Amino acid sequence: MPEGDSIHRIQQLLRPALAGYTVESFWARTLKGHRPRSGMTISEVRAHGKHLLVDFKTPNDRTLTLDTHLGMVGSWRLAAPETKVSGGHDPTIRILITTAAGQAICRRATTIRTFVHDGQEISALPGQLGPDLTTPQPELDLIAKRAERVGASASAVTIAELLLDQKIGAGIGNIYKSETLFLEGVWPFAPVQQIDTSTIRRLYQTAAQLLHTNVKTNRPRQTVEGGGFFVYDRWRLPCRRCGTAVSRAYRGLDPSKQQRSTYWCTVCQPASALP
Numbered sequence: 364m365p366e367g368d369s370i371h372r373i374q375q376l377l378r379p380a381l382a383g384y385t386v387e388s389f390w391a392r393t394l395k396g397h398r399p400r401s402g403m404t405i406s407e408v409r410a411h412g413k414h415l416l417v418d419f420k421t422p423n424d425r426t427l428t429l430d431t432h433l434g435m436v437g438s439w440r441l442a443a444p445e446t447k448v449s450g451g452h453d454p455t456i457r458i459l460i461t462t463a464a465g466q467a468i469c470r471r472a473t474t475i476r477t478f479v480h481d482g483q484e485i486s487a488l489p490g491q492l493g494p495d496l497t498t499p500q501p502e503l504d505l506i507a508k509r510a511e512r513v514g515a516s517a518s519a520v521t522i523a524e525l526l527l528d529q530k531i532g533a534g535i536g537n538i539y540k541s542e543t544l545f546l547e548g549v550w551p552f553a554p555v556q557q558i559d560t561s562t563i564r565r566l567y568q569t570a571a572q573l574l575h576t577n578v579k580t581n582r583p584r585q586t587v588e589g590g591g592f593f594v595y596d597r598w599r600l601p602c603r604r605c606g607t608a609v610s611r612a613y614r615g616l617d618p619s620k621q622q623r624s625t626y627w628c629t630v631c632q633p634a635s636a637l638p
């Protein structure tokens with residue numbers, strides 16, 4: 364499941380074959396916005412939270428950014444330039460970018476769009492993504508301010524749902540959501556209104572540490588030293604701290620939204636421990 368750490372690994376894989384090179388060919392099955400063209404130079408490949416961004420220089424010196432979000436099953440891989448994959452016969456292929464150094468192949472991405480802007484600032488991103496959490500020092504002030512706004516609004520949002528909201532902080536997916544809440548001893552279904560700012564900051568700092576650690580290493584994703592997770596995907600297995608069977612639920616405060624799975628320990632993350 365692509366979370367912020369996997370997108371950074373993809374960025375590290377694609378960058379040497381794309382950044383600084385001229386586009387020999389660009390193909391996309393469908394795309395919202397202007398299409399990058401052959402002959403444009405790729406100025407940078409960036410990761411921001413769960414989004415992979417490829418910047419193309421336009422003839423009038425602006426930047427055309429290709430934004431892809433991989434959803435649950437999407438992928439990017441790199442093939443040798445002579446491979447010459449074509450998209451027409453394989454319905455899973457969504458984008459092909461070919462340069463002299465390689466061919467980047469995107470399959471099954473759920474969001475594919477471009478936008479034109481003058482810089483690389485995140486404010487240029489549609490949907491106003493929050494600060495990237497795969498860096499060791501995320502912008503906690505900005506994150507806390509955005510979270511406070513959610514807390515102050517009338518909408519019913521749990522802390523588990525807040526962590527997944529990419530407009531607050533970008534990079535946390537379903538795995539890091541459960542793991543972060545466990546590590547900080549926070550009950551996942553607490554309304555955001557009931558959680559103080561210092562706890563919010565601690566949660567995002569911990570999530571950033573987990574994401575950053577897994578970006579740096581090339582091993583399979585883990586949060587427990589030696590491999591595996593604390594609670595994620597451990598329904599009914601004993602909590603690694605206290606031995607209580609790990610709980611799982613699909614719930615949030617707004618029943619109209621599709622609910623994601625949440626794993627937690629009822630003893631280490633009690634509802635009564637709320638500030």
Ligand SMILES: [Zn+2]
Nearest residue numbers: 602605628631
């Ligand atoms: Zn426990």
